[in-house]
Amino acid sequence: MNMHTQPQRTPAETALIDAFGDRLSLLPGDGAVMLKRDDAIEAIKHGLPTRRIESWHYTDLRRLLNVVPDFDPAATAKAIAPIVDGSTVLTLLNGVSSAKAPVVEGVSVQCLSEKLTDGSIAPGLDPYGSDDAIGALNTAFVADGYFVDIADGADLEKPIELQNLQAGGQTHVRLPVRVGTNAKAVIVERQAGEGAALTSSVSQLVLGEGAEVTWLIVQEQPETATHLAQFKAHIGKNAKLTLFVMNAGGRLVRQEIMVKTTGEGADFKLRGINLLAGDTHTDVTMVLDHAVPHTASTEVIRNVVTGKARGVFQGRINVHQYAQKTNAKMACNTLLLSDDGEFSTKPELEIFADDVVCGHGATVTEIDHDHLFYLMARGVDEKSARGLLVKAFVAEVIEELDDEAIVEALEARLDDWFVTHG
Numbered sequence: 001m002n003m004h005t006q007p008q009r010t011p012a013e014t015a016l017i018d019a020f021g022d023r024l025s026l027l028p029g030d031g032a033v034m035l036k037r038d039d040a041i042e043a044i045k046h047g048l049p050t051r052r053i054e055s056w057h058y059t060d061l062r063r064l065l066n067v068v069p070d071f072d073p074a075a076t077a078k079a080i081a082p083i084v085d086g087s088t089v090l091t092l093l094n095g096v097s098s099a100k101a102p103v104v105e106g107v108s109v110q111c112l113s114e115k116l117t118d119g120s121i122a123p124g125l126d127p128y129g130s131d132d133a134i135g136a137l138n139t140a141f142v143a144d145g146y147f148v149d150i151a152d153g154a155d156l157e158k159p160i161e162l163q164n165l166q167a168g169g170q171t172h173v174r175l176p177v178r179v180g181t182n183a184k185a186v187i188v189e190r191q192a193g194e195g196a197a198l199t200s201s202v203s204q205l206v207l208g209e210g211a212e213v214t215w216l217i218v219q220e221q222p223e224t225a226t227h228l229a230q231f232k233a234h235i236g237k238n239a240k241l242t243l244f245v246m247n248a249g250g251r252l253v254r255q256e257i258m259v260k261t262t263g264e265g266a267d268f269k270l271r272g273i274n275l276l277a278g279d280t281h282t283d284v285t286m287v288l289d290h291a292v293p294h295t296a297s298t299e300v301i302r303n304v305v306t307g308k309a310r311g312v313f314q315g316r317i318n319v320h321q322y323a324q325k326t327n328a329k330m331a332c333n334t335l336l337l338s339d340d341g342e343f344s345t346k347p348e349l350e351i352f353a354d355d356v357v358c359g360h361g362a363t364v365t366e367i368d369h370d371h372l373f374y375l376m377a378r379g380v381d382e383k384s385a386r387g388l389l390v391k392a393f394v395a396e397v398i399e400e401l402d403d404e405a406i407v408e409a410l411e412a413r414l415d416d417w418f419v420t421h422g
Helices: 010-025 032-043 112-118 133-141 369-375 382-399 402-420
Strands: 088-093 106-109 145-150 160-166 169-179 182-195 197-207 212-220 225-235 240-247 252-261 267-276 282-288 296-305 310-319 328-336 342-353 357-366
Touching: 010 032, 010 133, 088 145, 106 112, 106 252, 106 402, 112 145, 112 169, 112 240, 112 282, 133 169, 133 197, 133 225, 133 296, 145 160, 160 169, 160 197, 169 182, 182 197, 197 212, 197 240, 212 225, 212 252, 212 402, 225 240, 225 267, 240 282, 267 310, 267 328, 267 382, 267 402, 282 296, 296 310, 296 342, 296 382, 310 357, 328 382, 342 357, 357 382, 369 382, 382 402
Parallel strands: 088 160, 145 169, 160 182, 169 197, 182 212, 197 225, 212 240, 225 252, 240 267, 252 282, 267 296, 282 310, 296 328, 310 342, 328 357
Antiparallel strands: 106 145
16 A cells, blocks of 8 residues: 655744644634635645646745744834825735725725625635645735725726735735726736745736726835735736736745636736846746637746846746637746846747637847947946846836836836846
8 A cells, every 4th residue: 555644844834834823813704714714724734835846846835935934913014105106005014904095086995804804705715726825825814905996987097006015024915906897097016025024915806898907016025025926817808908017026936927818809918027136036927818719918028137046937828729819929038147047937838729829939148248348338337338238128128018107117126126236
């Protein structure tokens, strides 16, 4: 008889299981939510994912997550200025929502703790799949967040900025957003903080027919933080979603993106910039399901790697059998600034329809020394010249956002990053 024994738990796994037992009585939720929490912690008890699991092959979470900080009730995070002046700001300070949300015409905001308590959010806590470690961690511990409902036909003049800010310890939040028929909005998701921390954040977006949304994820955690996040979206008929992701911090980062086209004419654009430095590890993993005919998607990822940083982009596009006339293209381009940095790319296409246009590509390169010499020969010092070339490499991705205030804010962050790490 073959005996399969459970591997000995790591200190991180033990710490998470113990923390759940300690905090269970403090977590909001009705019976349905508590059942979801129980299922989630059971998944964690079976072990964090290792490189033996295909979707986690480049990010061995069981090995990399070696320290889990305690929850710190005394931690006091502070709100920060929004990326765009005049934005409607919803703050989560160490995982706790504001008691009074700002009033915006056409927008309804509810603290997630209320939806956990009455159980209405329970169906949204289901795992994405059997290897959904981030979903399980978040479901087990999530205590607050915001539910945002944008009314049919609303056209928001200013962005909504969702700030998830930590000051050490653990924070676990969830941000479900529904955008009604023909509504238009810009949503900025800020992930930042200070101190040693473990954060999990799950964003869930549902776009109604004809809706148009630009969603920015700006992740600037300190190099002492582990940041595990998911973005999940369903795109309805003739709806358009532009998702922009900027990773510019964190010691261990995994950003998962799960998108499904649910209506004909749906359009999805992903633009991403990963700025990686120090001895850090950043993983962006995307799964895109083209589930209906006549949908389109483009994904462009630009990576800048220096120091001993390690990066990963896994992009998988599934074209379902009935999703004829799908147009899907994906590209990942990496600029290595050091001999010790590394970046792994794994693009995948799984196509079950026969009338589609699909393609993917990936490149890895260094700074062109001819370009560097050209600038230096004209009086530009070497560091400034390298900065100009790096900025040129990623600028076109930022400029596609076609919003001057947002473009300027993101380019300023790029400049700041290069001053520190270039």
